[in-house]
Amino acid sequence: MPSMITNAFLFILVFIGASLYGPIKRSGIFRGITKINVEGSKTIPLVQCEDLHVHNGLVYTACQHSDRAQDRTKWFPPMGIFDVPVESKNEKRGDLYVIDPQTTLYQKLKVSNFDVIDFHTHGIGLYPDAENLFIFAVNHLPNPDHIKDPQSPAARSQIEIFKVSLPVDGSLPTTATHVKSVLHPAIRTPNDILPTGPSSFYVTNDHFYRDGFMRVLEDVSGPNYGRWSDSVHVDASGTKTVAHQVVSGLHNNNGIMRGMDNEVIIMSAAGGTMYRLKDDPVSKNLTLIKDVSLDSSLDNPFYFSEGSEEQNAYYLAGYPKILSLLNGHKDLNVPIDSIVWRLKKRNDGTFTKEIVFMDDGTSQSSASSAVVVPLKSDPNRGLLLVSGPWSHHITVTEINL
Numbered sequence: 001m002p003s004m005i006t007n008a009f010l011f012i013l014v015f016i017g018a019s020l021y022g023p024i025k026r027s028g029i030f031r032g033i034t035k036i037n038v039e040g041s042k043t044i045p046l047v048q049c050e051d052l053h054v055h056n057g058l059v060y061t062a063c064q065h066s067d068r069a070q071d072r073t074k075w076f077p078p079m080g081i082f083d084v085p086v087e088s089k090n091e092k093r094g095d096l097y098v099i100d101p102q103t104t105l106y107q108k109l110k111v112s113n114f115d116v117i118d119f120h121t122h123g124i125g126l127y128p129d130a131e132n133l134f135i136f137a138v139n140h141l142p143n144p145d146h147i148k149d150p151q152s153p154a155a156r157s158q159i160e161i162f163k164v165s166l167p168v169d170g171s172l173p174t175t176a177t178h179v180k181s182v183l184h185p186a187i188r189t190p191n192d193i194l195p196t197g198p199s200s201f202y203v204t205n206d207h208f209y210r211d212g213f214m215r216v217l218e219d220v221s222g223p224n225y226g227r228w229s230d231s232v233h234v235d236a237s238g239t240k241t242v243a244h245q246v247v248s249g250l251h252n253n254n255g256i257m258r259g260m261d262n263e264v265i266i267m268s269a270a271g272g273t274m275y276r277l278k279d280d281p282v283s284k285n286l287t288l289i290k291d292v293s294l295d296s297s298l299d300n301p302f303y304f305s306e307g308s309e310e311q312n313a314y315y316l317a318g319y320p321k322i323l324s325l326l327n328g329h330k331d332l333n334v335p336i337d338s339i340v341w342r343l344k345k346r347n348d349g350t351f352t353k354e355i356v357f358m359d360d361g362t363s364q365s366s367a368s369s370a371v372v373v374p375l376k377s378d379p380n381r382g383l384l385l386v387s388g389p390w391s392h393h394i395t396v397t398e399i400n401l
């Protein structure tokens, strides 16, 4: 009997140890932070831009106003921050920007027809057609019903669709028109968007639980447990918006993007996993093909496809130490560590995993997005742009491709 009890006890210990090993390693408690590719970098003074996307060599993003930067520490539903009630001074907190990475010159897009009360920015997605570029942006609006009914969710997040007219001479666009706001009960905790047409898109819901203990459990138990969030496809082209779930059973659906061979990538943020999925072009449903796990929390994916076969790679931004994110997400003076991984596909189908950017947050505070464009003057070099939801600027640094 005693040995059976001892065995059972040992089994439980091993089980707990094995279950905690992944989360503890990913949390980065034992990771040393060094500065990688920070020296000599430039900065672009745009704050708290959560997501970056490239189209025709230009980088598009949605950022908060620098004079409203404190608001992020009081209202940011994706991190469970709901401290500020609805307050609008008829002046939106966020804007869309376009950047020329070669010169670091940037332009705020003047948006017409945008009469939504506020704009709390997060993930974006781009859809180009023959003449225009459509920008889809998550907007974490406070829920007006929450004041009357505190049981209702604090946020009523929606998706904004904008149309940018691209200058024919290739200069930076200056204006955008707001096309529509898209609301649907299936869009619950939107994080990031992958457009599939001028008014249709995939959107990830990063959490099933909006707040409280279960949300914490949802984060820490992944990626093997707590797989409760989902992603949906939304068609807002008709008079009635239709949406359906396209994948479930993934953990913490976060950044979404097209990757190599047209695959769809969804990141499990707290679970440090890159899911590789195949989309059905008719039903839009997504099927998991493979996943790749990394030893840190991750956020938005980017696939660099403008180089040679050896240069093309995934760039994944994230948080090398989860405690620094928790310490800094409500205080802009506390630096948040940042990391960017590069994954190159080997011949056997596995991926190399290399850290191409790391900082203790004193320069680049938080990293949720990293994109690469080729450096015009050198085919072996690229410009890496890094940004995060608590960052004081966008970092631009040269790297070997």
Ligand SMILES: *[C@@H]1O[C@H](CO)[C@@H](O)[C@H](O)[C@H]1NC(C)=O
Residues within 6 Å of the ligand: 244, 245, 246, 280, 283, 285
């Ligand atoms: C797509 O997924 C939905 C569930 O969200 C399911 O009802 C439907 O049958 C699926 N369609 C196909 C073609 O697999």
